[in-house]
Amino acid sequence: MASDTPLYIGFDLSTQQLKGLVVNSDLKVVHVAKFDFDADSQGFSIKKGVLNNEAEHEVFAPVALWLQALDGVLESLRKQGLDFRRVKGISGAGQQHGSVYWGQNAESLLRNLDASKSLEAQLEGAFSHPYSPNWQDSSTQKECHEFDAALGNPEDLAQATGSKAHHRFTGPQILRFTRKHPDIYKKTSRISLVSSFLASLFLGHIAPFDISDVCGMNLWNIKKGAYDERLIQLCSGVFGVEDLKQKLGEVPEDGGLHLGHVHAYFVERFGFSPDCTVIPATGDNPATILALPLLPSDAMVSLGTSTTFLMSTPNYKPDPATHFFNHPTTPGLYMFMLCYKNGGLAREHVRDAINESLNDTPAHPWINFDKIALQTVPLGQHNPTAPMKMGLFFPRHEIVPNISKGQWRFTYDANTGSLQETTDGWNSPQDEARAIIESQLLSLRLRSRDLTQSPGNGLPSQPRRVYLVGGGSKNKAIARIAGEILGGVEGVYSLDVGDNACALGAAYKAVWGIERQPGQTFENLVGQRWNEDEFIEKIADGYQKGVFEQYGQAVEGFEKMEHQVLQQEADKAHGHGN
Numbered sequence: 058m059a060s061d062t063p064l065y066i067g068f069d070l071s072t073q074q075l076k077g078l079v080v081n082s083d084l085k086v087v088h089v090a091k092f093d094f095d096a097d098s099q100g101f102s103i104k105k106g107v108l109n110n111e112a113e114h115e116v117f118a119p120v121a122l123w124l125q126a127l128d129g130v131l132e133s134l135r136k137q138g139l140d141f142r143r144v145k146g147i148s149g150a151g152q153q154h155g156s157v158y159w160g161q162n163a164e165s166l167l168r169n170l171d172a173s174k175s176l177e178a179q180l181e182g183a184f185s186h187p188y189s190p191n192w193q194d195s196s197t198q199k200e201c202h203e204f205d206a207a208l209g210n211p212e213d214l215a216q217a218t219g220s221k222a223h224h225r226f227t228g229p230q231i232l233r234f235t236r237k238h239p240d241i242y243k244k245t246s247r248i249s250l251v252s253s254f255l256a257s258l259f260l261g262h263i264a265p266f267d268i269s270d271v272c273g274m275n276l277w278n279i280k281k282g283a284y285d286e287r288l289i290q291l292c293s294g295v296f297g298v299e300d301l302k303q304k305l306g307e308v309p310e311d312g313g314l315h316l317g318h319v320h321a322y323f324v325e326r327f328g329f330s331p332d333c334t335v336i337p338a339t340g341d342n343p344a345t346i347l348a349l350p351l352l353p354s355d356a357m358v359s360l361g362t363s364t365t366f367l368m369s370t371p372n373y374k375p376d377p378a379t380h381f382f383n384h385p386t387t388p389g390l391y392m393f394m395l396c397y398k399n400g401g402l403a404r405e406h407v408r409d410a411i412n413e414s415l416n417d418t419p420a421h422p423w424i425n426f427d428k429i430a431l432q433t434v435p436l437g438q439h440n441p442t443a444p445m446k447m448g449l450f451f452p453r454h455e456i457v458p459n460i461s462k463g464q465w466r467f468t469y470d471a472n473t474g475s476l477q478e479t480t481d482g483w484n485s486p487q488d489e490a491r492a493i494i495e496s497q498l499l500s501l502r503l504r505s506r507d508l509t510q511s512p513g514n515g516l517p518s519q520p521r522r523v524y525l526v527g528g529g530s531k532n533k534a535i536a537r538i539a540g541e542i543l544g545g546v547e548g549v550y551s552l553d554v555g556d557n558a559c560a561l562g563a564a565y566k567a568v569w570g571i572e573r574q575p576g577q578t579f580e581n582l583v584g585q586r587w588n589e590d591e592f593i594e595k596i597a598d599g600y601q602k603g604v605f606e607q608y609g610q611a612v613e614g615f616e617k618m619e620h621q622v623l624q625q626e627a628d629k630a631h632g633h634g635n
């Protein structure tokens with residue numbers, strides 16, 4: 058017998074795929090569908106979801122790809138038997154910072170969507186520019202200097218907007234766009250973020266930015282709760298402030314706002330109820346922290362294409378090395394974030410080199426990488442007096458630290474503090490399996506140590522729990538090493554939805570947006586319905602006395618190593634007269 062209890066959909070429009078995940082009011086997952094950009098799309102010469110223009114360090118994605126993906130995911134949900142009539146609310150998450158440039162006829166094309174045609178067939182002409190700059194882009198160094206300088210220095214920009222200027226942030230990207238494509242910019246009616254683009258498709262008109270995702274632009278003054286006039290002035294280039302403000306639009310404060318009902322396209326084509334309501338879509342990282350009732354002492358590590366480290370905190374303590382965003386649902390809370398470009402794809406390089414060196418193509422591609430990572434002793438240090446092995450593995454230009462692509466290997470003697478750049482004693486690629494995991498996690502520990510506190514009983518500062526999410530969270534070797542390095546008095550956990558935490562958080566946002574009582578916070582609603590025994594699993598130990606302290610010494614060497622590489626890179630650039 059068909060039930061008629063409400064359902065909610067959360068979408069996750071990430072780098073490499075679009076996912077749609079359906080939950081009921083008890084927060085239980087009832088359907089998941091995925092459209093993998095490389096594997097499932099037709100007509101795009103993308104790799105890992107993006108296109109590259111190496112000469113200008115540009116990385117971008119075709120917007121039409123995402124249109125094809127949205128129809129594809131809805132079609133899969135239909136095939137799974139989802140009764141769309143029961144869906145009361147939709148929300149979503151978009152890869153952060155990416156911008157979509159709408160043409161003059163966008164609103165009319167959106168308003169007149171025809172259910173007999175695909176989104177791709179009828180919206181291709183809705184964009185003034187067919188591509189969305191991707192978060193992996195690093196073409197905006199000049200614009201970043203200008204943004205940092207506009208408020209004085211990177212510290213002041215971070216104080217105002219939550220972050221110093223970053224290549225991928227939308228403000229510097231828009232400024233570069235005004236210069237590279239002035240004619241197209243002039244013809245652009247509105248600019249969306251990937252999140253608000255997704256909401257716009259469901260609404261059939263252009264949706265406003267989300268209160269959390271807007272903080273990924275270097276344009277929003279977080280404490281003032283408004284665009285920063287000085288930054289809007291800079292970003293608008295020669296085109297004027299009012300014109301840019303009109304392109305960006307208003308930013309409602311309420312993350313649970315009812316934006317409107319789904320467009321008739323979705324009612325007629327898929328059978329949605331005409332009163333299904335669209336709730337603001339947010340960034341993929343803000344959505345991820347909504348996948349569970351996260352406490353301020355907990356840490357989340359998202360092991361997707363990017364690696365991100367996320368915490369929810371009432372303390373706004375911006376710093377040029379980190380990011381603060383408005384919390385996506387709860388005024389007075391902030392999201393703290395670290396973000397690395399060299400996450401999943403960098404680990405895959407080492408994995409592939411290991412499989413190649415073993416002349417093996419195993420059915421489960423990570424099996425050799427995992428086995429070797431766990432067989433290798435921490436830091437390759439066979440006894441306490443031996444030097445520690447550590448390195449940086451950046452197939453792409455990294456964000457923190459801001460270093461161009463390359464690979465560096467060092468040994469560090471914790472007893473003398475001496476650091477040496479050398480491959481002596483390294484057995485590559487085997488030693489790199491553990492070393493790359495350690496390198497990524499040591500960077501997280503270094504940069505989050507001021508936000509963690511001692512859990513008491515004389516224990517060192519560390520998170521209460523570490524939650525792993527994203528594609529890499531399936532990996533038990535990474536989980537074990539994460540516990541050794543980051544600690545976590547209660548352990549390392551994964552969500553039973555595996556790598557779908559982001560879509561789950563978006564679905565929970567829809568539940569909250571529709572079912573909340575007046576004034577009820579997200580944390581309160583989800584906390585009441587959350588079933589810890591069913592929804593999470595402890596996958597590794599957290600704090601282990603001895604090895605945590607050993608990694609504490611390694612953090613010192615790691616920081617020195619980063620400084621040395623930064624210095625070498627600066628000297629090299631200087632030597633070349635750049």
Ligand SMILES: Nc1ncnc2c1ncn2[C@@H]1O[C@H](COP(=O)(O)OP(=O)(O)O)[C@@H](O)[C@H]1O
Nearest residue numbers: 071072073074361362401423527528529531532
């Ligand atoms: N067993 C595994 N071990 C380590 N990494 C994995 C494993 N399975 C998938 N991954 C990584 O997950 C990444 C994709 O994560 P996901 O969160 O789905 O992506 P997105 O960034 O598009 O949100 C891939 O780059 C892949 O390297």
Ligand SMILES: O=C(CO)[C@@H](O)[C@H](O)COP(=O)(O)O
Nearest residue numbers: 071072152153192361362363
């Ligand atoms: O740039 C950032 C965050 O600042 C990235 O985290 C993007 O939001 C893309 O995320 P994934 O596709 O890896 O989930």
